[in-house]
Amino acid sequence: MAGSGTAHLRGHDEMVLRVENLVMEFPAGHHQVVHAVSDVSFDIRRGETLGIVGESGCGKSTTARAIVQLPPPTSGRVVLDPGTDRETELTALVGEDLRQVRPRLQMIFQDPISSLNPRRRVRDIVGEGLHIWAEESDDERIRARVDEVLEAVGIDPTVAANRRPHEFSGGQCQRISIARAVVLEPEILICDEPVSALDVSVQAQILNLLEEMKLRYGLTLVFIGHDLSVVRNVSDRVIVMYLGKVCEVGGADALYSAPAHPYTRVLLASAPEPASTVDGSEAAIGDEIPSPMDPPSGCRFRTRCPRADDRCTTEEPILRTLDDDHFVACHYPTAAGPSGA
Amino acid sequence: MPADPNEHTTPSSRTAKYWRKESHVNVAHAARMAEPPAEPDADRAAPRRLGIIFWVAIGWILLVTTAAIVAPLLPIADPEQIGIGPRASGPTWDQWFGTDGNGRDMFSRTIWGARVSLMVGFFSIVAGFLVGGTMGIVSGYRRGWIDLVLGFVTYVMLSFPLLVLFLLVILLFGQGLWIVTGALSIVVIPSVARLARAITIVFAEREFVAAARLLGATNRRVMVREILPNVLIPMSALLLLGLGLTIVAEGGLAYLGLSVADGFSWGKMIQMGAGLRTLQTAPWVAFFPIGAMFLTVLSLNLAGDRLRQYFDIRELGIGSR
Numbered sequence: 308m309a310g311s312g313t314a315h316l317r318g319h320d321e322m323v324l325r326v327e328n329l330v331m332e333f334p335a336g337h338h339q340v341v342h343a344v345s346d347v348s349f350d351i352r353r354g355e356t357l358g359i360v361g362e363s364g365c366g367k368s369t370t371a372r373a374i375v376q377l378p379p380p381t382s383g384r385v386v387l388d389p390g391t392d393r394e395t396e397l398t399a400l401v402g403e404d405l406r407q408v409r410p411r412l413q414m415i416f417q418d419p420i421s422s423l424n425p426r427r428r429v430r431d432i433v434g435e436g437l438h439i440w441a442e443e444s445d446d447e448r449i450r451a452r453v454d455e456v457l458e459a460v461g462i463d464p465t466v467a468a469n470r471r472p473h474e475f476s477g478g479q480c481q482r483i484s485i486a487r488a489v490v491l492e493p494e495i496l497i498c499d500e501p502v503s504a505l506d507v508s509v510q511a512q513i514l515n516l517l518e519e520m521k522l523r524y525g526l527t528l529v530f531i532g533h534d535l536s537v538v539r540n541v542s543d544r545v546i547v548m549y550l551g552k553v554c555e556v557g558g559a560d561a562l563y564s565a566p567a568h569p570y571t572r573v574l575l576a577s578a579p580e581p582a583s584t585v586d587g588s589e590a591a592i593g594d595e596i597p598s599p600m601d602p603p604s605g606c607r608f609r610t611r612c613p614r615a616d617d618r619c620t621t622e623e624p625i626l627r628t629l630d631d632d633h634f635v636a637c638h639y640p641t642a643a644g645p646s647g648a
Numbered sequence: 649m650p651a652d653p654n655e656h657t658t659p660s661s662r663t664a665k666y667w668r669k670e671s672h673v674n675v676a677h678a679a680r681m682a683e684p685p686a687e688p689d690a691d692r693a694a695p696r697r698l699g700i701i702f703w704v705a706i707g708w709i710l711l712v713t714t715a716a717i718v719a720p721l722l723p724i725a726d727p728e729q730i731g732i733g734p735r736a737s738g739p740t741w742d743q744w745f746g747t748d749g750n751g752r753d754m755f756s757r758t759i760w761g762a763r764v765s766l767m768v769g770f771f772s773i774v775a776g777f778l779v780g781g782t783m784g785i786v787s788g789y790r791r792g793w794i795d796l797v798l799g800f801v802t803y804v805m806l807s808f809p810l811l812v813l814f815l816l817v818i819l820l821f822g823q824g825l826w827i828v829t830g831a832l833s834i835v836v837i838p839s840v841a842r843l844a845r846a847i848t849i850v851f852a853e854r855e856f857v858a859a860a861r862l863l864g865a866t867n868r869r870v871m872v873r874e875i876l877p878n879v880l881i882p883m884s885a886l887l888l889l890g891l892g893l894t895i896v897a898e899g900g901l902a903y904l905g906l907s908v909a910d911g912f913s914w915g916k917m918i919q920m921g922a923g924l925r926t927l928q929t930a931p932w933v934a935f936f937p938i939g940a941m942f943l944t945v946l947s948l949n950l951a952g953d954r955l956r957q958y959f960d961i962r963e964l965g966i967g968s969r
Contacts, residue, residue: 410863440864
């Protein structure tokens, strides 16, 4: 694998966000560089939910952070409303210009406790965005709006608004985070493993709430996760990432029913689920994930891939069309049309 | 199912976390209901007490401070009036702390001496915290070149010899109350800045800071609204410890004749009573200001240290996650 390439980018119709050739590198000392994200491209249609899956360290959270410019990527473009006259290139903005655009994208984080300032009250946390952008002091309207949004996420404002975050459970903290994120009515909500730190029973509630918020506020969601079944359930389109690259992109159903990339097949086979579409024997995968400081040449997955040969060492596979809206970055994908080569 | 008072809190210990998981089942039943606990502070208050020593220390500090502030109103002798009693007499019913070589009332002088000592100590530590705290928060939040520059300034301040600094300041500006206070605050700034920076860095990495920036908060707003409240609590405990330090430092300077020229502080009184002959014939002249300073600084340290422990665990955000 190791998908560079832009074959999977769609036209500009209805696209709300486009990420082109995103690269994120961090200095690691001793003249070494961590290649966290290497040449990743994708686009998101308005109202769609895009899932990003992959194991820890594959660069999914870094991608999310780079989209919102916290911190800005090393190179690549992040464009809002691409191809329209409202087109805004986030990566070209700095300072006050960037601040003005920021509310259009909001984010929910994995750690519900760390997401909320322990010293502030729920009312101030949720109302912060409104206070920042309020023209003059219209406290009464902000108050009403905070109550409304808190109720929408299932928190009773009359009991909760004046409490501090440590008085709430993880699931409730995540609800408060969601309230804070939607209060400014963003266009895009990026959820960075929003349920990974929660109990299974609470996970479903939060996922339902996200779905509800999506409909209510007309959001476009980016949902990052490592739990395949969760990502499948919420996403329209899914991107599989490995070691900073895209392996496979496709509609959620197509990708899960006919995974073409060996890595996707491994991921699916590893999931402890009955009725897997992939034979369990494929779940065996050798070695640890290679270091992002020194990624393998050619296809980055080749060191663990059952099908790798010499070509994978020398030539990096480019994302190519497999089917209508199904793309894979592999020299030898499974069930891929006429031939694997 | 009995209502668990801790159901909605976030306990810090591992065992507590275990049954927190179970309590989520209850939450699931209650389906999307926010039911904050009946006694939100019940589990915190019980094992977390400041203790009797803390309150005794605070009592002494308040007593000394109040006496110093209202000294002009107290029915005590004029501290500068010579011959109010016999010269160099020990404690009596008329002069509780005895008199010095000029027959001045030592009790009154000890109270009046507290005025200069506490004032210089208090204002220098407050100024040091304001400047140092601002430097630390800006440096820890902004990082980059600002951090480098402020870090360099801190190092320079730390490596400058204290006495040389004071001699320089006094030679240039004289020995006014505010000059001495300012010079002392310079000594406080670098340590406060370093500490504030360290605490800031811990919080600046937390997601709520990223969330605030995404909402469009300016850097200044993030520092004031998100970082400052978290830095303030642990730092406020150190204010008391720092006050103890500045009072002692002022005493040392006064002993060397480098402190405030007008009036007198405990340090100056100690110096007056510390001549070899005075110590032999009238030890109380030095003893009472020494005792007052000792008890005050001890109290400040005990109270400050207790407060620091009290806030450390939860508020620094390291143990609580």
